[in-house]
Amino acid sequence: MRVGFFVTCLVDLMRPSIGFAAIRLLEAGGAEVFVPPTQTCCGQPAYNSGDRADAKALAAKLVGEFEECDWLVTPSGSCGGMIRTHYSDLFRDDPAMLRRAEALSTRTRELADFLVNELHLERVPGRYECTVTYHDSCAGLREMGIKTQPRALLAKVAGLTLTEMADCETCCGFGGTFAVKFGEISARLADNKCQHIVNSGADAVVLGDLGCMLNIEGRLRRRGDHKTRVLHVAEILAGDAA
Amino acid sequence: MQVASMHFKERAHVKLHDALLQSNLKKMQGKFVAKRRASLIELDDVEGTRDAAKEIRDRALENLDVWLELFERNATARGATVLFAETPADINALVLEIAARHRVRKIIKSKSMVSEESSLDHAIEAAGLQVVETDLGEYILQLNDYEPPSHIIGPALHKSKEEVADIFARRHGTPRRTEINELCLEARQMLRQHYLTADMGISGGNFFVAESGSVVLVTNEGNATLTTTLPKVHVAISGLEKIVPTLEDVATLMRLLPRSATGQSISNYVDILTGPKGEGEFHGAEHMYFIIVDSGRTAVLASEVREALRCIRCGACMNHCPVYQNIGGHSYGWVYPGPIGSILTPMYVGLEKAADLPSASTLCNQCGVVCPVRIPLPDLQRKLREKTFEQHLRPWSERAGLRVWAWFAQRPVLYAVASKVGVRVLRWWGGKGGLIHSLPFGGGWTDERDMPAPTGRTFRELYRGHAQSPAPSERPRRAA
Ligand code: SF4
Numbered sequence: 001m002r003v004g005f006f007v008t009c010l011v012d013l014m015r016p017s018i019g020f021a022a023i024r025l026l027e028a029g030g031a032e033v034f035v036p037p038t039q040t041c042c043g044q045p046a047y048n049s050g051d052r053a054d055a056k057a058l059a060a061k062l063v064g065e066f067e068e069c070d071w072l073v074t075p076s077g078s079c080g081g082m083i084r085t086h087y088s089d090l091f092r093d094d095p096a097m098l099r100r101a102e103a104l105s106t107r108t109r110e111l112a113d114f115l116v117n118e119l120h121l122e123r124v125p126g127r128y129e130c131t132v133t134y135h136d137s138c139a140g141l142r143e144m145g146i147k148t149q150p151r152a153l154l155a156k157v158a159g160l161t162l163t164e165m166a167d168c169e170t171c172c173g174f175g176g177t178f179a180v181k182f183g184e185i186s187a188r189l190a191d192n193k194c195q196h197i198v199n200s201g202a203d204a205v206v207l208g209d210l211g212c213m214l215n216i217e218g219r220l221r222r223r224g225d226h227k228t229r230v231l232h233v234a235e236i237l238a239g240d241a242a
Numbered sequence: 243m244q245v246a247s248m249h250f251k252e253r254a255h256v257k258l259h260d261a262l263l264q265s266n267l268k269k270m271q272g273k274f275v276a277k278r279r280a281s282l283i284e285l286d287d288v289e290g291t292r293d294a295a296k297e298i299r300d301r302a303l304e305n306l307d308v309w310l311e312l313f314e315r316n317a318t319a320r321g322a323t324v325l326f327a328e329t330p331a332d333i334n335a336l337v338l339e340i341a342a343r344h345r346v347r348k349i350i351k352s353k354s355m356v357s358e359e360s361s362l363d364h365a366i367e368a369a370g371l372q373v374v375e376t377d378l379g380e381y382i383l384q385l386n387d388y389e390p391p392s393h394i395i396g397p398a399l400h401k402s403k404e405e406v407a408d409i410f411a412r413r414h415g416t417p418r419r420t421e422i423n424e425l426c427l428e429a430r431q432m433l434r435q436h437y438l439t440a441d442m443g444i445s446g447g448n449f450f451v452a453e454s455g456s457v458v459l460v461t462n463e464g465n466a467t468l469t470t471t472l473p474k475v476h477v478a479i480s481g482l483e484k485i486v487p488t489l490e491d492v493a494t495l496m497r498l499l500p501r502s503a504t505g506q507s508i509s510n511y512v513d514i515l516t517g518p519k520g521e522g523e524f525h526g527a528e529h530m531y532f533i534i535v536d537s538g539r540t541a542v543l544a545s546e547v548r549e550a551l552r553c554i555r556c557g558a559c560m561n562h563c564p565v566y567q568n569i570g571g572h573s574y575g576w577v578y579p580g581p582i583g584s585i586l587t588p589m590y591v592g593l594e595k596a597a598d599l600p601s602a603s604t605l606c607n608q609c610g611v612v613c614p615v616r617i618p619l620p621d622l623q624r625k626l627r628e629k630t631f632e633q634h635l636r637p638w639s640e641r642a643g644l645r646v647w648a649w650f651a652q653r654p655v656l657y658a659v660a661s662k663v664g665v666r667v668l669r670w671w672g673g674k675g676g677l678i679h680s681l682p683f684g685g686g687w688t689d690e691r692d693m694p695a696p697t698g699r700t701f702r703e704l705y706r707g708h709a710q711s712p713a714p715s716e717r718p719r720r721a722a
Contacts, residue, residue, distance in 0.1 A: 007701050013665050016701035035705055038654040046648050048605060050631030054648035138606035171564045175604025182602055183686030185254055188568050218691035221677050
């Protein structure tokens with residue numbers, strides 16, 4: 001089984017270790033991982049800002065890079081959601097590209113979902129003697145149906161206790177370029193999220209999207225909280241967090 | 243209503259720092275969400291009912307002209323007069339014409355958001371007539387010098403009972419009462435005299451039923467029943483998209499409307515009004531008029547956001563919107579706030595006057611998953627973002643930033659070089675703590691947040707070291 005790994009631009013730039021953790025997990029599940037070397041971005045920032053032409057160009061590039069793989073797996077619900085639910089809209093006037101994009105969409109999976117539902121991962125190497133709470137990122141939850149998968153995986157981590165925060169499904173306020181265009185509103189939403197995290201008493205908040213991660217961590221630190229950790233689910237599962 | 247949507251950001255800023263409003267918003271936040279969820283459980287098949295509701299609304303919009311004609315024929319046959327208003331000004335002109343014809347001096351109104359579009363109350367007063375709002379929320383706002391509504395089903399939801407107590411004491415000249423029951427009783431006493439002395443009642447219309455020529459009103463206070471039956475003239479004003487083919491269709495939509503709106507299985511009152519009072523009938527107005535409003539709606543019908551016309555104005559999208567929950571309805575600067583407003587406002591008043599609205603959402607799709615008629619609100623917001631991009635309605639810096647980034651992202655070799663440099667600079671910037679406290683072009687981010695700094699090398703750099711993946715030419719081809 002050849003898995004094309006889409007690193008995502010934010011993991012590539014901001015936290016490469018998440019990419020490596022994800023690859024280790026995929027390999028532990030028996031996948032042969034291939035990382036197309038020319039990959040950059042799925043086109044989501046352009047698409048969501050109304051720049052269709054650039055979004056299309058980037059989407060076409062990605063389709064070309066991954067279509068030979070059996071699966072496309074990515075450690076991000078929102079990039080996965082972009083490919084799986086929005087590429088067909090981008091190519092609605094281009095039947096040839098549409099066919100190729102749709103063929104790839106159906107084989108696109110978010111990391112936790114893939115580990116649970118395709119690789120049926122039984123054991124995870126991670127060990128983490130802490131209490132964590134899980135933030136459901138919007139696109140992961142509402143576009144990719146990611147809800148039980150990361151929790152099922154976290155339950156396999158030795159020593160870990162999961163506690164649910166209030167409003168775990170409410171947006172953290174990131175929203176891509178929204179976070180910069182409407183920074184004040186975005187920061188307020190992030191602040192509400194931080195308050196729920198703190199109230200949950202967890203030592204760490206775990207999530208599956210880099211955007212939320214930067215946003216939540218950025219706001220926690222500005223609030224003066226240097227204690228609560230912000231971790232990608234792959235880091236915990238792979239044993240990078242301990 | 244005067245459009246203030248171009249000042250969205252400034253208005254949101256003010257509201258975010260209004261302590262009283264913030265506490266009022268917090269109080270109501272969870273209520274709608276929990277009540278809606280609890281009441282939807284009563285339905286055997288929520289998703290199937292939503293599908294049916296969507297289908298009904300689509301069927302109506304598909305042949306809108308046919309249904310409107312049928313409505314006009316049936317309503318006319320029952321003795322009502324059907325009028326069409328193309329613009330907001332037409333609404334006001336038609337109402338004043340009708341008022342003049344029947345020598346009306348005092349008008350009472352039940353809630354009508356469409357009449358807010360044309361500032362009907364002001365037009366009525368400018369013509370020297372008296373107008374009294376009878377919906378409790380609208381009544382409070384009218385007393386408070388016509389403060390604009392902040393929500394489509396609860397216009398004064400942003401107000402606390404203490405604020406209402408102040409307004410009543412000031413305007414009624416009565417002792418200040420703070421119990422909700424007492425306040426309601428006081429409003430009821432004040433309004434009663436108006437019901438009995440008004441010459442005309444104006445209502446909105448939740449649905450216009452084509453097969454019977456009726457208007458359906460969904461309310462909780464009973465004021466609409468009195469407003470439409472006691473005065474000698476009744477005028478129902480609503481948008482032309484509110485047409486529904488059959489009463490059977492109304493029944494289906496009614497399974498979702500009150501539940502999505504207030505979490506009620508059924509609203510306290512549902513009025514179905516067909517024609518004026520007939521011979522031998524005891525209740526009803528002697529003259530009945532419908533004003534069916536276009537005011538931008540046919541343009542929406544022909545646009546790529548036409549799905550927005552399915553809206554049945556339940557308010558669920560704003561009740562569930564994290565942005566609305568934090569900034570309140572007034573920030574949006576026109577009649578319809580929240581997710582549906584971010585589509586309708588630019589379409590009705592002009593994208594250039596409301597260019598921020600489609601962008602002022604995180605696209606979290608909480609609205610889309612609760613909308614009873616399955617309007618894909620984030621997709622429609624994105625379609626309007628495409629228009630703002632095409633028409634250069636966003637700041638040039640935003641556009642330039644996007645284009646530069648996209649240009650690099652399409653050129654992997656240059657992108658690799660640029661990102662290598664970029665992450666090193668940012669890492670240095672973040673210093674020992676690994677946190678960036680301010681960014682030259684990212685003030686939006688860093689004013690109230692830090693930016694966690696990158697770790698210094700990109701994934702792709704690091705991966706090249708121990709690349710297990712074969713070069714592209716060596717890739718085995720996927721089995722067909
Ligand atoms: S868009 Fe949907 S959720 Fe929002 S008010 Fe209209 S019907 Fe209700």
